[in-house]
Amino acid sequence: MSESLSTLKSHLEELKCHFTWGLQEKDADLEELEEKLNNQLEYLNMDSRGRVHNMLAYVNHLKNDYAEAIVNLQKAEAILQEFKVLETDIKYLMTFSNYAWVHYYLNDSERSSIYIEKIHTIYTQSKDLVQSETYGEQGWALVNFCSQYYEQAKDCFEEALKANPDDPEWNTGLATVVYRLEEFRSKNCPSLKNYSFQLLERAVKLNPKDSVIKVLLALKLQQLKKHEEAMKYIKDALEPTPDLPYVLRYVAKFYRRAGMFEEAIGVLKKAVSITPTSAFLYHQLGLCYRQMLIQNNRTGSVNNRGLDTKKIKDLTEKTIFYFEMALEVKKTFLHAHFDLAQMYTRSNQYQKAEETYKKATELTTTPEYEKQLSHLNYGNFLEKWKKSENEAVEQYKEGLLIPDQSKYRQKCETSLRRIAEQRLKRNPSDASGLALLGFISKENHDPPNNEYLGVLFDLKLKLRK
CATH class of the missing domain: 1.25.40.10 (Tetratricopeptide repeat domain)
Structure with missing residues (x-):
């Protein structure tokens, strides 16, 4: 006999998962988010895919597609089973909590209650580790959902690291979100300017096989005028993952900032051939052509005005084309x-x-x-x-x-x-x-x-x- 709906709802609201983390539909374009998550499934490591399937299940809920939500949660669960993770492990908290909510929306209070009981069994473990897990997963959910949640995500990762300071995933999450905050707001918030440097260094040390975090460190080193060291990390990232779109996009950004426009364009076009619906890549191509345009205007030859005019027209058209493509996609x-x-x-x-x-x-x-x-x-x-x-x-x-x-x-x-x-x-x-x-x-x-x-x-x- 399942408990009363009101009692069930109060138990559900106590859970730590996508349904209680304040992820508002109005703050994200669901179609863009779903496409981004599907790209992550294709190119991310297996151990990160369970997290992505959980986020997709929540997106399915927002679209009232509970059958697909169940499918995504089953895939998340299958990944844990493949790694032989016991059902009493904290790694099941997010998936079981999302299951409980989805079954509640399907009016299956009995199944919902079963998952709540499973969660209570997990809660009997170390309180600190449970909190670290839930704060860390919340941080990644906020990062993936939209940029408006970056500040909150930063706070979550910091909380997660209090109980588990050497966790590679939470260190990577904190370094990533602080780097992004610096990129977006450093001019507006000088205190953020170089905080990410030490975080990125630590994340690379704890995640020596993570190519994406290496290229972020390279970009930060480039900002700090440490060019040789930065280039070393670019090479280290490209060697094992020469076709990973998330690496290529940042390598291209690095080349563009170094004034290596042809190299940047070559990398970006390769990345676009792999992920043709990435607005970021089209925008970066536009930025490359715009910087070439600016450079051409500065160095244009007086004796070759006709040639310069033609080149300026071509660069202008390409810049506009790629910016338009970025907006067409996103x-x-x-x-x-x-x-x-x-x-x-x-x-x-x-x-x-x-x-x-x-x-x-x-x-x-x-x-x-x-x-x-x-x-x-x-x-x-x-x-x-x-x-x-x-x-x-x-x-x-x-x-x-x-x-x-x-x-x-x-x-x-x-x-x-x-x-x-x-x-x-x-x-x-x-x-x-x-x-x-x-x-x-x-x-x-x-x-x-x-x-x-x-x-x-x-x-x-x-x-x-």
Whole structure:
């Protein structure tokens, strides 16, 4: 006899798994996520695939496909059985917890209860190791789901390592997510700038056969101007895994940053032939051609203007093509929107540029600070190229309305203040200029500015007369 549904639900909510980790459908494009996970299944090591099948089961749940969810959980379980892991081992926690939830949604409370009992048996083991396992798996789930969860993933891996500091998977997870945070936010958060270096070194030491973590360390060494050591890790990563897409993509990034554009393009085209639906690879190809374009503009020969013009046209078309391909594959790729819009602007395709900036502001899966950047970039375009100050103001205001205290919010505020001051310089009683200062003050929760209030009071009196 299964327990009551209300009691069952309360037990389920206590479990540590994808169904209780706050993975929100609105934060990810499920089709893109599913495709990424299927690529991982094809190219990742066997011991990582169980984790991927569990994530796929959760994606199946979000799509109300419980038959396929069961299939993925069975595959995850089969991998553990292949490694002869006992059912009482902590490695079963995530799979059994997801099973319990899926059977609950299938209205099979009896099967759900059976899995909860199995989980309780596992919980009788070392509390510290159970916590380490659940925090570590949560960290990987957050990393795989979307970039908005990276900060939370970092916290999870740090918690996992407290009880099990030498665990190779959790060290790799922490190093990976901190590296990505640095790439995304180091300019905005200087404290993150080089934290990943020591983490990557430790992860490589604990995972000497992991080629992906080696190329991430190589990229970090490249940033630190340690070129010879960086190149050594690139060679070490390529030797055992010359066709692994996750290695090739970062090797190409390394070559591009080193100015080795032809080598980078060759590696990227090889990687694209293996994984033709990777937006990252198309974006990297676009970046290569754009840097070649910039370099050509700097070094173009005065005596070969016709040849240079033809080369510039060719590089421009290739850059735009690959940025467009990146967005065709991944419509939520924010920075590809920015790069494509800039290329459209550069080639005088202003309507396409505006449409692209506008699409960037409408994406719903980007973190708050990147939404601010979208409004800032669109505002800059409207002001500089469309010469529409009023439309630009609306974008800067949208950026300021997002409370995340980032440098992009500060830049939106700076732009609004500049426009307000210009208007008030032309006319000290300009209502729109005063309104902008009032808007900034209100959104920043500033104390009343006496000078501003005095001018506003005088203006109201004039308007009444």
